[in-house]
Amino acid sequence: MTSRVPFYLLITMLIIVGLGMSLYRHDVYGVPWTAGQEHQVWEVEARVEFQAKGDPVKISLATPDTQQGFTLINENTSSPGYGFALINTENGRRAEWTKREANGNQILYFKNQMLVDENAKFPTEPPLGDAKPVVLDSPLMTAAEAMLSQARQRSADNSTLTRELIKQFNDNESQNAGLLTKEMSKADAISAILSLEGIHARVVGALHLEDGRRRQSIIPMVEIWNNDKWELFNLDTGALDTTKNLMIWNQKGTPLLEVMGGTNSQVSFSIIAQDISPQQATDEKIQAESLLNFSIHSLPIEEQAMFKTIMLVPIGALIVVMLRVLIGLKTSGTFMPVLIAVAFVQTQLVPGIVGFLLIVGTGLIIRSYLSRLNLLLVARISAVIITVILIISVFTVVAFKIGLVEGLTITFFPMIILSWTIERMSILWEEEGAKEVIVQGGGSLLTAVLVYMAMTNDFVRHITFNFIGIQLVILAVILMLGNYTGYRLSELKRFKPLVKD
Known part of the structure; x- marks a missing residue:
């Protein structure tokens, strides 16, 4: 008889090591046991990708600094083979990569950590001198002056003037706005019109901070100087943007990315998002132990966001x-309910359940027809796969046509x-x-919901x-x-007659 001692030793070791690692993270790095908002840190990673031509390369990326609601506590880069420097210029801070020669596809990473801080201290820098009017071609200037005149009549100050201008640009019937946006961005x-x-x-780039977002693009917004402060405007609504989780990445209105040699x-x-103590987010704390650098948190943010689901x-x-x-x-399949539950996380529960039932129900009807054709297993499975893809495509299009946005996530x-x-x-x-199908299908769905x-x-x-x-x-x-x-x-229901006796 095989001894169970090694097995129990393995179980004990896994529990001790797992709890020990967790206690170490909590005691040494101050990571809380529960998800709290007291010390929230947003980790934002910029991924710069370009094609090098074999010439000297110089890449300049605008970087954020401490701003309203956020304190910059750490920033670093991952760019093997490149020289790197953070430069303070008159137009704001910039990250700069350099290399004597580069060929092919190049990927550079720049990561920073912003501590949510309502008392963040940052200087308010007023603009220097008077605003210089932008020179436009004659047709564009005529259109700009017409829009400015209309906005001036409907406004009382600089803020409302900006709001009225944005409303005109959001009006699809405005010919003046259409003419201007053909030559430049909104x-x-x-x-340009405000300078007149x-x-x-100035045009700044903003990011909506949402946990787990990947491949997000910068959002252009307009910031104006009004008396003694900068005011940020949402170009979709025309209102002052006071969104809590909005971070300005390109703060000075300079180009976001400049590439030479690519x-x-x-x-x-x-x-x-990381719920950690401010002390743990500092450079010294991160570099103090190599164990933290060997953890998931040392990976690029995009991969971390993926692991947040995998874990x-x-x-x-x-x-x-x-x-x-x-x-x-x-259940129908051992771990199929887990994969369905992962899909539910993306689609939300109710749309996910409806989509699952529609796909499986329709697929069973079509599969019953395929069974009459006496196909080989490989051909039959391939036909079912193609059928499922067609079903998902049809349901997605139908959901879009009738206005059910939730149906688009069925993919x-x-x-x-x-x-x-x-x-x-x-x-x-x-x-x-059919009874056994309902039992296993219902069990799979119940398991997926619990997961x-x-x-x-x-x-x-x-x-x-x-x-x-x-x-562990x-x-x-x-x-x-x-x-x-x-x-x-x-299985205990089998003993029910014994209880009656």
């Missing part, structure tokens, strides 16, 4: 093991898994009957991502459940 056109009125205006350049941003999968696996081993709940469902699910349920229908509820819980999301040692504890629990050989709860 933000540049508004800034002697108003200091073509096809672009910048995208990835964002992630929830073990929670789903634990729930599936508990439901199948302890309760005896039947997040894993198509291959759904195809195998339809195939398995169809065979089960033929062999066991979704766990994955969307703020505490679960916080602790699985910030305390990687918890994954989950592994230990799953291994222990794998040794369970007792009755499942669903």
Whole structure:
């Protein structure tokens, strides 16, 4: 008989190491056990990509500084082989990369950490001198003056003048606005018109801070100097923008990215939120221990945002093991409900359930026809996959046409898994009957809902991502459940006649 001592030692070691790593993160780095907002830090990473031509390369990227609501506490870059410097210029701070020679596709990363701080101290720099009117061609100047005249009549000060100008640009029937936006962007056109009125205006780039966002583009906005402060305007609504989670990246109105020695350049941003102590977010704290630099938090933000979802999968696996081993709940496929739950996270619960039922139900009807053709397994599965793709395409278009925006997220469902699910349920229908299909399909859906509820819980999301040692504890629990050989709860109904006797 094989000794179980090594197994129990492994379980004990996993629990001790997992809890030890978690306690270390909490005690040394001050990471809280619960997701709090007291010390929230936004990590924003700029990804600069361009094609080098074999010439000397010089890349200049505008970078943010401490501003209203945010204090800059750390910034660094990941650019092997490049020289790097942070430069303070008259037009704001810029990150600069240089290299003597570069060829092919180049990717540079610049990451900073902004501490949410209502008492952030930053200087308010008024513009120097008078606003210089922008020189425009005759037709453009005529259109600009006409729009300025109309806005001047409907406004009382610089703020309302700016608001009325933005309203005109948002009017699709305005010919003057259409003429100007053919030659320049809406933000540049508004800034140019304001300069004709002697108003200091500049185009800045902003980011909406949302946890887990990847490949986000900069949002152009217009900022004007009004008496003793800069006022930021939303170009979609024309209102003063006071959004809480809005960070100005390009603060001075200078070009966001300047590339010398390369073509096809672009910048995208990835964002992630960290609930940590301000002390842990400093340079000295991060560099003090190599263990932190060897963790997920040392990866680029885009990859961190991806891992934030991946780290929830073990929670789903634990729930599936508990439901199948302890309760005896039947599911169609072992871990298919976990993948469906991941899709629910993207689609939201109700649209996800409706989409799942529509796809599987329609797929079963089509699969019943395919079974009459006596196809080989590979051909039949391939046909089901194509059918699922067509079903998703049709449902998405129909949802868009009738105005159900939630229906557009149905594309997040894993198509291959759904195809195998339809195939398995169809065979089960033929062999066991409709009742067994309903039992396993209902069990899969119930499991997916429970996993979704766990994955969307703020505490679960916080602790699985910030305390990687918890994954070892989950592994230990799953291994222990794998040794369970007792009755499942669903099997106890067999003893009901004994109770009556």
